[in-house]
Amino acid sequence: MPTRPSTVAPEPFYNSLAYSFSTMGLGSDMYRQQILDHYKNPRNYGELEDPTFTHVGENPMCGDEIRMDVKLDDDEETIKQVAFSGDGCAISQASASMLSKELRGKTVDELLEMDRDDVIDMLGVDISPMRVKCAVLAEKVAQDGAEIYQGDLDVEKTTTEDD
Amino acid sequence: MSQQNLESLDVEAIREEFPILEREFDGEQVVYLDNAATTQTPDPVVDAMSDYYREYNANVHRGIHHLSQEASIAYEEAHDRVADFIGADGREEIIFTKNTTEAENLVAYAWGLNELGPDDEIVLTEMEHHASLVTWQQIGKQTGADVEYIRVTEDGRLDMDHARELITDDTAMLSAVHVSNTLGTVNPVSKLVDIAHEHDALAFIDGAQAVPNRPVDVDAIDADFYAFSGHKMAGPTGIGALYGKQELLEEMQPYLYGGGMIRKVTFEDSTWDELPWKFEPGTPQIAEAVGLVAAIDWLEEIGMDRVQAHEEEITRYAYEQLTAEPDVEIYGPEPGSERAGLVGFNVDGVHAHDLASIMNDHTVAIRAGDHCTQPLHDKLGVAASARASFYVYNTKDEVDKLVAAIDDARQLFA
Numbered sequence: 001m002p003t004r005p006s007t008v009a010p011e012p013f014y015n016s017l018a019y020s021f022s023t024m025g026l027g028s029d030m031y032r033q034q035i036l037d038h039y040k041n042p043r044n045y046g047e048l049e050d051p052t053f054t055h056v057g058e059n060p061m062c063g064d065e066i067r068m069d070v071k072l073d074d075d076e077e078t079i080k081q082v083a084f085s086g087d088g089c090a091i092s093q094a095s096a097s098m099l100s101k102e103l104r105g106k107t108v109d110e111l112l113e114m115d116r117d118d119v120i121d122m123l124g125v126d127i128s129p130m131r132v133k134c135a136v137l138a139e140k141v142a143q144d145g146a147e148i149y150q151g152d153l154d155v156e157k158t159t160t161e162d163d
Numbered sequence: 164m165s166q167q168n169l170e171s172l173d174v175e176a177i178r179e180e181f182p183i184l185e186r187e188f189d190g191e192q193v194v195y196l197d198n199a200a201t202t203q204t205p206d207p208v209v210d211a212m213s214d215y216y217r218e219y220n221a222n223v224h225r226g227i228h229h230l231s232q233e234a235s236i237a238y239e240e241a242h243d244r245v246a247d248f249i250g251a252d253g254r255e256e257i258i259f260t261k262n263t264t265e266a267e268n269l270v271a272y273a274w275g276l277n278e279l280g281p282d283d284e285i286v287l288t289e290m291e292h293h294a295s296l297v298t299w300q301q302i303g304k305q306t307g308a309d310v311e312y313i314r315v316t317e318d319g320r321l322d323m324d325h326a327r328e329l330i331t332d333d334t335a336m337l338s339a340v341h342v343s344n345t346l347g348t349v350n351p352v353s354k355l356v357d358i359a360h361e362h363d364a365l366a367f368i369d370g371a372q373a374v375p376n377r378p379v380d381v382d383a384i385d386a387d388f389y390a391f392s393g394h395k396m397a398g399p400t401g402i403g404a405l406y407g408k409q410e411l412l413e414e415m416q417p418y419l420y421g422g423g424m425i426r427k428v429t430f431e432d433s434t435w436d437e438l439p440w441k442f443e444p445g446t447p448q449i450a451e452a453v454g455l456v457a458a459i460d461w462l463e464e465i466g467m468d469r470v471q472a473h474e475e476e477i478t479r480y481a482y483e484q485l486t487a488e489p490d491v492e493i494y495g496p497e498p499g500s501e502r503a504g505l506v507g508f509n510v511d512g513v514h515a516h517d518l519a520s521i522m523n524d525h526t527v528a529i530r531a532g533d534h535c536t537q538p539l540h541d542k543l544g545v546a547a548s549a550r551a552s553f554y555v556y557n558t559k560d561e562v563d564k565l566v567a568a569i570d571d572a573r574q575l576f577a
Contacts, residue, residue, distance in 0.1 A: 007293065020165055031517070031521065031575050033521075036575060039576075039577075060534075062514070062516050062532070062546065062547060063533070063540075063545075063546020063547050064546075069301060087517040087546075088513060088514065088546070089514035089515075089517045090517045090576070091516075091517070091520075128520065128523070131516065131520060134516065
């Protein structure tokens with residue numbers, strides 16, 4: 001079982017401007033130790049020698065770039081190993097690092113079922129509305145990579161612009 | 164202007180006209196340092212627009228009734244006021260647009276599409292805002308005209324030797340920013356315009372970051388076109404102005420068609436109204452024009468020299484504070500007459516967006532990103548930069564809060 005952060009996940013906020021106002025100024029929560037730790041000491045950073053699929057993406061607004069390498073088990077369903085590489089803000093890179101741990105042992109279907117709430121849940125912090133794209137980049141890259149692998153999608157590069 | 168005049172600038176009194184500057188988030192008063200994106204709006208501007216809606220709101224184009232006459236006169240005279248403010252000859256040379264971007268597009272479509280061809284060159288600068296860069300780049304693609312870029316030097320200035328090299332008899336249009344929104348550089352626009360004119364090229368100057376904070380005289384610059392936005396100069400959003408030399412505007416075809424810009428319409432054809440209405444079809448931004456006039460009145464009461472001097476003083480202070488930090492890299496020229504009131508920078512090891520988020524924790528509002536100058540950021544070798552930009556209501560205390568927030572970011576990321 002992947003470990004989950006003990007912090008309570010925030011309420012979904014992106015539908016509610018009032019909520020986003022109320023969270024302004026609490027954003028230091030965005031840089032809790034866990035995020036900073038993953039940013040400074042990224043887990044699974046690098047590239048896999050023999051990935052089942054690999055995909056890249058960017059968040060043009062921030063210039064965040066992420067490459068996700070995924071290796072599946074012999075059952076071709078279970079995620080055996082994940083590595084990421086890239087460059088960008090703390091939120092995008094920490095999110096990729098945490099996701100690389102989180103995905104291990106999940107199935108591809110479980111990966112595809114993840115949504116942005118799951119990412120924010122995983123991060124365990126309030127993400128201000130303008131930074132959600134940074135947070136979900138790694139997840140979107142992994143999901144698009146999986147869909148391309150399954151033959152359901154045809155894109156060279158994922159971007160978070162059309163969110 | 165004398166130092167005494169500058170000292171008599173009563174920033175506290177000015178701030179009282181901006182209730183928004185009193186706003187608090189979690190008990191912390193906002194420190195608004197995002198003025199190059201948009202400035203705050205003083206009460207007299209809000210009041211002028213409110214008065215318009217309460218007292219004389221009506222459509223323009225000279226309806227027969229009293230209210231329309233009042234609205235029409237206010238709207239038309241707003242052109243005179245803007246013309247006077249920037250040294251144009253009269254209302255014929257002032258076209259109201261949505262913003263600077265639309266002004267750029269107006270000339271690109273109304274002049275560029277008709278006049279440019281594969282033998283022509285458009286010369287821009289590497290520090291252009293996307294407003295002009297993307298517009299002329301795309302017009303170049305459509306017409307076959309080449310687009311070339313005047314280099315930016317290491318210290319953030321235009322390489323004027325390169326400008327002289329690039330601008331040739333094949334050049335049809337030079338479009339350059341007066342003040343860079345990323346580097347803060349104040350460009351030698353008169354010289355650039357002179358070089359363009361030596362080769363019979365036209366010159367478009369983007370004054371979005373200049374008109375708000377320094378005296379601008381389009382006649383002295385001799386620009387063929389000059390544009391700026393209301394919302395960066397204490398005015399409302401939704402209005403900008405294009406200045407154009409009258410003889411050029413006379414020759415140009417309309418860019419947008421519709422009511423209010425015609426003289427005579429038949430099922431077969433139409434003729435155009437006189438300047439500037441030829442370029443202002445449909446119901447225009449009347450309240451915004453009223454607000455823009457109020458903003459100009461408000462700025463002129465302070466005095467554009469003093470607005471400029473205050474910004475230079477705050478910018479110099481910010482520059483000194485930031486250069487004292489060893490891990491802060493600042494972009495653009497040193498403070499002085501060639502640097503406007505904004506400071507673009509990066510803190511080593513902290514992504515600009517993280518920095519802006521941490522600033523926001525301190526209720527310090529700055530901008531982080533590519534500032535609509537992606538190619539320039541590519542050249543600087545960074546994906547994004549942070550930018551603090553100042554206006555007439557900012558104080559040195561606020562700069563100190565900016566620096567304190569940087570210290571906090573550094574500690575978090577150390």
